[in-house]
Amino acid sequence: MLESAHKARTGSSGLAHLMPWSERSGRLSALKLIVFLIVCAPALYWTAQIWADIPAHPVNYIVKESGDWSMRLMVAVLAISPLRRLLRINRLILVRRMLGLAALIYSLIHLVFYFVSQDWDWPLIIDGMITALYLTTGYVALALMLFLGLTSNDVSIRTLGSNGWRRLHWLVYPAAILSLVHFLLEVRADGDEAAIIAGLLLYLFLFRGLRRVTGEARLSHLLILAPLCGIATLVLEAAYYKWGTGVHAESILWANLDFPHDIRPSWWVLFAGLAIAFGTKAYERFNPTQPRVSRK
Numbered sequence: 001m002l003e004s005a006h007k008a009r010t011g012s013s014g015l016a017h018l019m020p021w022s023e024r025s026g027r028l029s030a031l032k033l034i035v036f037l038i039v040c041a042p043a044l045y046w047t048a049q050i051w052a053d054i055p056a057h058p059v060n061y062i063v064k065e066s067g068d069w070s071m072r073l074m075v076a077v078l079a080i081s082p083l084r085r086l087l088r089i090n091r092l093i094l095v096r097r098m099l100g101l102a103a104l105i106y107s108l109i110h111l112v113f114y115f116v117s118q119d120w121d122w123p124l125i126i127d128g129m130i131t132a133l134y135l136t137t138g139y140v141a142l143a144l145m146l147f148l149g150l151t152s153n154d155v156s157i158r159t160l161g162s163n164g165w166r167r168l169h170w171l172v173y174p175a176a177i178l179s180l181v182h183f184l185l186e187v188r189a190d191g192d193e194a195a196i197i198a199g200l201l202l203y204l205f206l207f208r209g210l211r212r213v214t215g216e217a218r219l220s221h222l223l224i225l226a227p228l229c230g231i232a233t234l235v236l237e238a239a240y241y242k243w244g245t246g247v248h249a250e251s252i253l254w255a256n257l258d259f260p261h262d263i264r265p266s267w268w269v270l271f272a273g274l275a276i277a278f279g280t281k282a283y284e285r286f287n288p289t290q291p292r293v294s295r296k
Contacts, residue, residue: 073106081096
């Protein structure tokens with residue numbers, strides 16, 4: 001009877017611990033539940049849009065939206081560890097696997113609806129896989145993400161060992177880079193979001209490299225990273241539009257200086273970097289006793 005009361009109190013009875021919003025004990029995790037609802041929201045929104053007959057071409061609509069959200073979630077996955085260390089909130093690690101699997105699921109939706117858009121014409125699909133660079137990079141990125149998803153479980157961690165599993169999951173970096181290349185090559189007409197994502201990924205990569213060299217990312221380091229990545233985003237955006245549409249780099253430069261009428265990707269990356277720098281400093285001030293997170 002006492003055991004039943006304990007199970008009712010902790011929610012550990014049955015298969016509760018297998019639910020995506022539950023902790024290992026079966027107890028409901030508010031953090032995991034919130035993130036679960038967030039990652040499901042785009043798919044629910046598409047369903048509502050299609051039900052209301054709003055998109056003129058629903059298949060193409062889902063292809064685009066699922067690809068966009070997969071890329072956004074990939075950035076979120078890579079942001080978890082830096083934010084966990086900067087904010088010293090260990091619990092953030094609880095949602096990294098969920099975000100990674102959500103990115104994989106949206107990528108698979110992207111793939112399936114792309115096949116639908118091609119009428120399941122396998123000769124055409126295979127030809128595009130071999131000859132079109134943006135498709136090749138997308139397929140390789142998805143293969144890496146699928147491999148990471150299949151090994152994102154406790155059995156794989158026990159089999160490979162903690163260090164071996166962690167080294168294996170460094171494949172998330174080439175997967176993110178290839179996904180970005182696929183994203184950039186696919187949206188030539190409007191590359192603003194692609195440029196923002198590229199700048200954010202550069203920030204996350206440099207943050208990890210900086211922390212590996214210095215041992216700890218200080219406020220001064222973050223304040224250098226923000227404008228550096230903003231400038232890099234500007235250069236990438238100019239090169240992207242020059243190659244994709246023939247727009248001169250000078251036009252992109254002047255567009256970036258037309259602030260605040262037109263907030264370009266470089267400014268968004270700069271703002272994000274500064275928000276991380278000053279936000280974490282403010283958080284430390286209001287949470288001075290928060291324990292430091294280990295380097296693992």
